[in-house]
Amino acid sequence: MRPPLNGARVVVVNWRDRGHPHAGGAEEYAARMADAMTAAGAQVTFLTAKGEGQSGGDESTVRRGGRWTVYFWALLWLLRNRSRIDLVIDCQNGIPFFSPLVVARWTKVVLVVHHVHDAQFAVHFPPWLARIGRWLEGPAARRVYRHAVTVAVSRSTVRAMRERLAWRGRIFVVPNGTDHPPSADGTRSSHPSLVCLGRLVTHKRVDRLIEIVGTLRGHWPGLRLHVIGRGPDEAAVRKAAAPFADSVVVHGFVDDSTKSALLRESWLNVTLSDGEGWGLAVIEAAAHGVPTVCREVDGLRDSVRHKETGWLVRDGEDVGGAIHDALTLLARPDDATAMADACRAWAAGFDWATSGRMFVAMVSTLLDSSTTGRVDGPSPEEDLCDAV
Secondary structure, three states, X not given: OOOOOOOOEXXXXXXXXXXXXXXXXXXXXXXXXXXXXXXXXXXXXXXXXXXXXXXXXXOOEEEOOOOOOHHHHHHHHHHHOHHHOOEEEXXXXXXOOOHHHOOOOOOEEEEEEOOOOHHHHHHHOOHHHHHHHHHHHHHHHHHXXXXXXXXXXXXXXXXXXXXXXXXXXXXXXXXXXXXXXXXXXXXOOOOOEEEEEXXXXXXXXXXXXXXXXXXXXXXXXXXXXXXXXXXXXXXXXXXXXXXXXXXXXXXXXXXXXHHHHHHHHOOEXXXXXXXXXXXXXXXXXXXXXXXXXXXXXXXXXXXXXXXXXXXXXXXXXXXXXXXXXXXXXXXXXXXXXXXXXXXXXXXXXXXXXXXXXXHHHXXXXXXXXXOOOOOOOOOHHHOEOOOO
């Protein structure tokens, strides 16, 4: 039987690749979908920025430019190679690459959106630059990608695109998967322990979590927080943790076996992120039987089942109090075991193989179509891609 993408020439354009020093969940998603398309017979090229210490690429990877200049170099590369591209997977991390402006008219484009960044631009940039970012993400992207197919990673992202970006057309939902540990067995620490897993960036609010841990130590002697991950804010996080050296350990990047061991020891995962596309770290923690306390924001409200696999904290509610209540419940062995079982059962429903099949099925249908890829889709509630 011929592979569904046999011979298709595909370019995946993403801000970074999985080996970039600041890679995160978006890079993992792009790499997994690229792997799925390669396995389905496509010729996949990964077009991305060049991080510190990285080479210019190899047979399947092209690295050009840095954080900002990658957009120019990516468009130039696509323009030069436009006659040899059947499909572009254009991954938007706040600002898309605007690939439809330079590819051939017959080349299909799939825009991948993890989450809407509108409010986050003001967190990272001065007001004038934040306004430009919101315009590029909203009106400009809406115009340029009006004939493209869109993929979102969660229903939260679909709602945000409809409501905040006034996005039109059909949106397929292809969720993140997760890597399941070889064994879910393990012994959690005798003392209450928290873990914060993910990239160290401003909007994750790790510094705020460290402050909360400082206030909780009086009621929870021996409380320990393990911060796992790397990112541009790592130095700032280490500085914030310094006064709490007996309670907060900033591990930085760790290998998979060390990460898995730390998760198994932990009672509770905590993230105070302003918003996510999904919550890759939340599901990874759940696969180890670890529930999550997080803010009720885009993405995280999809990946956490309130009071079943964790707790969602609304704006204005006391996050420290929610963590205290969660630790109180988890201190009871029977309740802790029941929640751990619920977490593992929830996480078992997500895997990269299934997500890859969904993505390949959608791409295969698009490439087989004689249309430009423009689809006038139904409501967000009907947009789940179930083509497995």
